[in-house]
Amino acid sequence: DIQMTQSPPSLSASVGDRVTITCQASQDIGNYLNWYQQQPGKAPKLLVYDVSILEIGVPSRFSGSGSGTDFTFTISNLQPEDFATYYCQQYGSLPFTFGPGTIVDFK
Amino acid sequence: EVQLVESGGGLVQPGESLRLSCGASGFTFSTYVMNWVRQAPGKGLEWVSYISGSSSTIYYADSVKGRFTISRDNAKKSLYLQMNSLRAEDTAVYYCTRDGRGDVWGKGTTVIVSS
Numbered sequence: 647d648i649q650m651t652q653s654p655p656s657l658s659a660s661v662g663d664r665v666t667i668t669c670q671a672s673q674d675i676g677n678y679l680n681w682y683q684q685q686p687g688k689a690p691k692l693l694v695y696d697v698s699i700l701e702i703g704v705p706s707r708f709s710g711s712g713s714g715t716d717f718t719f720t721i722s723n724l725q726p727e728d729f730a731t732y733y734c735q736q737y738g739s740l741p742f743t744f745g746p747g748t749i750v751d752f753k
Numbered sequence: 754e755v756q757l758v759e760s761g762g763g764l765v766q767p768g769e770s771l772r773l774s775c776g777a778s779g780f781t782f783s784t785y786v787m788n789w790v791r792q793a794p795g796k797g798l799e800w801v802s803y804i805s806g807s808s809s810t811i812y813y814a815d816s817v818k819g820r821f822t823i824s825r826d827n828a829k830k831s832l833y834l835q836m837n838s839l840r841a842e843d844t845a846v847y848y849c850t851r852d853g854r855g856d857v858w859g860k861g862t863t864v865i866v867s868s
Contacts, residue, residue, distance in 0.1 A: 747798070
């Protein structure tokens with residue numbers, strides 16, 4: 647099974663900051679990498695799929711990059727509604743696996 | 754509107770069974786792979802099971818293999834998860850999701866396994 651790691655586990659930031667989260671897969675997953683945002687008590691929401699493609703309606707301040715085993719998710723100009731938990735997930739190989747999540751909270 | 758709605762959660766005792774359902778609307782259900790994903794209280798997301806559009810390919814997480822069964826009825830646009838021999842560690846919110854991208858999620862149904 648492919649293991650996914652994320653860093654950092656949490657970070658504190660301010661409105662307007664640039665935030666970067668990294669995700670590493672234990673094997674090459676090609677471009678089959680998603681990023682989700684989860685607000686407390688809500689279902690996760692897909693933000694980015696296939697490494698760098700923004701889901702329809704997702705603001706352009708969100709972006710993703712990488713390939714193979716190393717991936718990056720960036721929020722430029724952090725907004726109040728962006729304080730949440732973010733997960734990466736690989737779907738290149740069953741079983742699909744999630745990273746442990748990164749909590750983005752107020753500094 | 755594209756929508757997934759889970760149902761069937763509840764409080765059960767260890768060793769008991771439960772069947773979750775997920776109703777789909779707003780898209781051609783039979784053409785999409787579907788998944789179950791769960792989230793234990795205060796924990797991260799855990800992928801549970803996958804089923805292809807024709808039900809020809811099915812896969813489970815090791816944590817539920819042999820106890821859970823995924824199925825679908827394309828005519829009814831419904832996805833199911835039969836959960837047997839439930840354990841305390843199965844306590845979670847269970848979500849159904851569409852496609853490998855997980856582009857559509859239901860709001861979830863809560864399963865509590867406790868004596």
